[in-house]
Each structure stands twice: as structure tokens, then as C-alpha cells.
Amino acid sequence: MTAVDEQTDVRIGGGAPERLADRMYHDLLSPDEIRDVRARVRASSDKVVAPVAARIANGDERTDGFPRDAFDGLASEGLFRLPFPKDVGGDGLAHPATATAVIVEELAYHSNSVAAIFDVHCILAGNALNQGSPEQRERWLRPLVEGEFIGAFATSEPGASSDLSPDAVTTEAVFDGGDWVLNGRKRWITNSVVAGVVVVLARTGSRLSTFIVPTNTPGVTVGTPDRKLGNRGQITADVVLDDVRLSPEYLLGSEGGGLKIALQTLTYGRIGIAAAGVGMAQAALDHTVAHLKSRHAFGGPLGGKQHWQFLMADRTTEIEVARDLYLKAALRLDAGIPFPEPEAAMAKLFGTRLAVDIARDAVQAFGGLGFTYQRGADDAQGPVEAIYRDSKIGEIYEGANEVQKWVIARQLFGREVTG
């Protein structure tokens, strides 16, 4: 091993970098309850997610499958209970949305795949089911809270995703006098390969409705997992519905009320995706600052160069803003505002773009090691290349960032101008 390798080995082989947020971020927004949740979840994420993060990040969706060990670990740490009320077995926190977003940040710090699994299970499927009848919540939400089965949420289709208007959605549910009969194809559905239940958005006449679709219902088929740039532990696949018959108690909410449930759920979801961006951004920053302090070039540490000092100062400032934004959006949601805009859209736009920006800086700062996921000399894992790959999806899903700008612009100009 060369002298240069010795200088970098601490960061590549193991040794977690300093959590800079502990010194640089002073949380004046979060209630005490939330600070306790962050401390607890950080310990769980360090214990359950960190040891398997590299395996998950570099797996192949079709052969490695779903990271069941991580999912079961989150369940046994009680993390699926934190977002939900007591009547379905949850912890009944006063600020469940804020707690949920903080959990997503702490999971994404080690693995954006695991954060996404949690996000879809709890925020998308769980939040949608939480809007069901008492019987539906007891039957479907309680086992989800316990981690007894996995939840999925399906709005996207081959021809519709950003646009979820009734004209664009082609999955259809027709009431035949006794049952709803569903036909259609959903695309990119996270967790679907392993899910027990999928919440499905479908057209009913000229409006949209949501349905609880158990994956073992005759006529439900889940396709081959997609192979993706990143988030390889977040298994996605098509869900095909072929004359799926469901009795009326599988309609979630009111007939025609599906778009409202979907949009409210996706608004909550975008706060989670914002928090995931902050988690990845913080991880990339922590690794990069540690590297810049100890990697030497031209007679001193790279961190001695003003270029890197200024860049890291800018990025640290941006993380501060991004974290405050998602906490503010989540706290407004917890205050009973179902569509906490413009903050939710701002948080998602800013936090996910920041993750991509810092991941790119991190790869650059690590040089060749930034581009490496496994070093030939000793099989050590490169610390930032997975963040570079995983961060990109945040700008795309749960409302592409262009849609977030549209949401913000709508509030500036009014719908009559923006459409």
C-alpha cells in the first residue's frame, strides 16, 4: 500500500466519517419528540442499514431481490409504528409526518433504496390506507404497521404518471352490480414484487378512485423487476390487472375520490423524498469533508484549497436550507394542512437537486476513488459512487421537479395563468 493509500484508507475501507450535522445544524424547528425520534432512528439505521448498504447499492434487482434483512430489521426496530396512530398499533406521535420525514433522512444517509422502501410502505401505501374505513384500516393497515406484509402504491402507467388526470389514466374499474372489475397496467411499482397489498388508482367513469388490491387476487400479475441506474434495492415492476374482481369493501375512500387521496399522499410523499435528498446530501458532504481534510496534494490537504473550502461552505449552507424546508413542510402537514404548499414542493425541488449536486462534487473530490465502487487492491467499497447513482431518481419520482416548479409557480401566478 502506498503512502497516499494510507491517507485515504480510513474513509474507503470502513471508518464512518464525522456526522457534521451534529456540529453544523442546530435544530430549532423540531419538537423534542422529533429530536428523540432522530436519535433513535439514527441508531437503528447505523445498526440495521449501514452494514448492508453497499451490498444493496451494488446489487442486481433480478438476482439479489428485495433486501428482506433490512426490511425485517426496520420492523423489529419498530420504525413502521412511528408514522401511525395508536388505534392501528402505531406509536401515536403528536408529529407523525415530521417523524416520518426524519426517519427517511436517517435511512437515506446510508441507503436511498431502504429509505424508498420505507417511504412507499409507510407514506404512500400506509398513508393512503390510513384514509380508509375503520374496518379497512384494521384489516390492511395494522399488519402493515407491524411489518407483517409489505405495501405498494400504484398510480403510474406506461402512458401516464406526471399527468394523473382521468383522461390520461387508462386502468379502469367497472362496477358490474356485485363487484368492481379492474383492468389495466401499472408501471414502476415499488415493492410490488414482494407486496401483500397494492393501493391502485383507477378510472371509474369520468373520475378516479383508489382500490385496495391484495396481490394474491386472481388476475393480478407482477412483472419482471426493472434494472436501474441506482436504488437497486428498491425493486420496481409492472403490475398487471386482468379482470380482477373486488367486492365493494375494497374501494378506498369514496367513488370518485381517488385523485384527492393520490394527490394528498403524493404531497406527503414529496416531503419524504425531500428528506431522502437531505440524507444523501449530508452523507456525501460528510465523506467529502473527511476526504478533503486528509487527502494530500501539492504539499498539503486538499481542504487547504480555497476552491474546496468555498464549495463545501456553500453546500453546508444549502443543506441547512434543505433540512429546514422539509421540516417546515412536515410540521405544516402535522398541523392539519393536507397540502402544505409551497413548502412541500420547494423542499422536494431543493433537497433532491442538492443531493445530485453534492454527489457530483463528492465524486469529483474523491477523484478516481469517487468513480470506484470496489477497489481492486483490497475490495474496499468506494464511499460516494452509489450516492451519485441513487440521488438522480429523487429529481424524477413523486412529481418530477418540473412539476414541483409548476406547483410553486401556480401559487405565484394563479391557476388561470399557469394552467
Ligand SMILES: Cc1cc2nc3c(=O)[nH]c(=O)nc-3n(C[C@H](O)[C@H](O)[C@H](O)COP(=O)(O)OP(=O)(O)OC[C@H]3O[C@@H](n4cnc5c(N)ncnc54)[C@H](O)[C@@H]3O)c2cc1C
Ligand atoms: C425507481 C422508481 C420507483 C418508482 N416507484 C413508483 C411507485 O411506487 N408507484 C408509482 O405509481 N410510480 C412509481 N414510479 C414512477 C414515477 O413516479 C414516474 O417515473 C415519475 O412520476 C415520472 O413519470 P414518467 O416516468 O411517466 O415521466 P413523464 O411523465 O413522461 O415525464 C418525463 C419528464 O417530463 C417532464 N415533465 C413532466 N411534466 C411536465 C410539465 N408539466 N412541465 C414540464 N416538464 C414536465 C419531467 O422532467 C419528467 O421527468 C417510480 C419510478 C422509478 C424510476
